[in-house]
Amino acid sequence: MLDPQTEAARARARQIRRELAVARKVAAAYQAAYDAAADELDNLLGLIEEAPTPATLMQAARLRNLLDSLEQELAGFAATAGGAIDQGGELSAQAGGRDAVAQVDNLTANRVPAIGAVHEIAAGHATAILASMPTQVSGMVRDTLVRGVTVGLNSRVIGRDIQRILGGSLTRALTIARTEMLTAYRDATLSTYRANRNVVREWAWLATQDSRTCPVCWAMHGSVHSLDERLSSHPACRCAMVPLTSTWGDLGLAGSGKSWRPPLGPDLFAQLAAGQQRRILGPGKYREYRAGRLQLPDLVQQTVHPIYGPGLRERRLADAVSVRGQQAA
DSSP, rough: OHHHHHHHHHHHHHHHHHHHHHHHHHHHHHHHHHHHHHHHHHHHHHHHHHHSSSHHHHHHHHHHHHHHHHHHHEEEHHHHHHHHHHHHHHHHHHHHHHHHHHHHHHTTOOOOOOOOHHHHHHTHHHHHHHHHHHHHHHHHHHHHHHHHHHHHHOHHHHHHHHHHHHHOOOHHHHHHHHHHHHHHHHHHHHHHHOHHTTEEEEEEEEOOOOOOOHHHHHHHHHHHEETTTOOOEEEEEOOOEEEEOOOOOTTTSSSSSOOOOOOOOHHHTTTTTTHHHHHHHHHHHHHHTTTTTTOOGGGGGEEEETTTTEEEOOHHHHHHHHHHHHHHH
């Protein structure tokens, strides 16, 4: 049997492939919407020559018509992307249940939770968030046009600003896709653990131990959590849950009396080369860390998202140092 960290890495690789498949669908839907709106965007920029002041620009009937067309194209994108993300979430939930059963199968766990019910908890988030995108983006494009005319920018500069707005919309949709799929996967995993409480006692936080992993996830690696607690992290987090099971002896069977535990992230981080620590923390936080005025757990700050609920983010340097000072006092 593979060790838990290897199993988690392989499961994560499979999940990444599912996420990439959905990302390709989202990107294709965005490209189709962008291509359809290209003429409207060119006409929007052309209005700058015809409407030399913000007042005349806002009064132009063509502005409203063009923004309406842009909204329609983005609404089509949102609907297509939302459907692809929901489908990806369903597949992720099913995979989460299967992988969790495989993790504890050696201890006779064989119950799979109602994956459909698990996915119902997460389903709809992407559609709800993306539904507001067309109006938001249209408003941002309008404001960019008006602001550009106000300060006398030429159409090429304003066009680049609009391109950044539209590019940000795709980035946001891709982040939503990853977050939704990971949420479905993790909820199904946790539901399976709960369905097998006779062998699964707790779960441990497992982070990917490389330079792309943020300080928050390094700090959380190896921490132990009850089955009543979800893995609540930041968007697009790569971390995973691994079950902490009863031993064969606990179950009254012959076998090892030791239960596996992952090493703690802060201890592993301390063993990294100085250059790698600096890349992960950044120069300011690295300096305070090396001076002993900052520890990894000081960087973990709890958050609450209006849709996704509890989460984590990285504290600013000044706030983290302040937390460390208060604890020392």
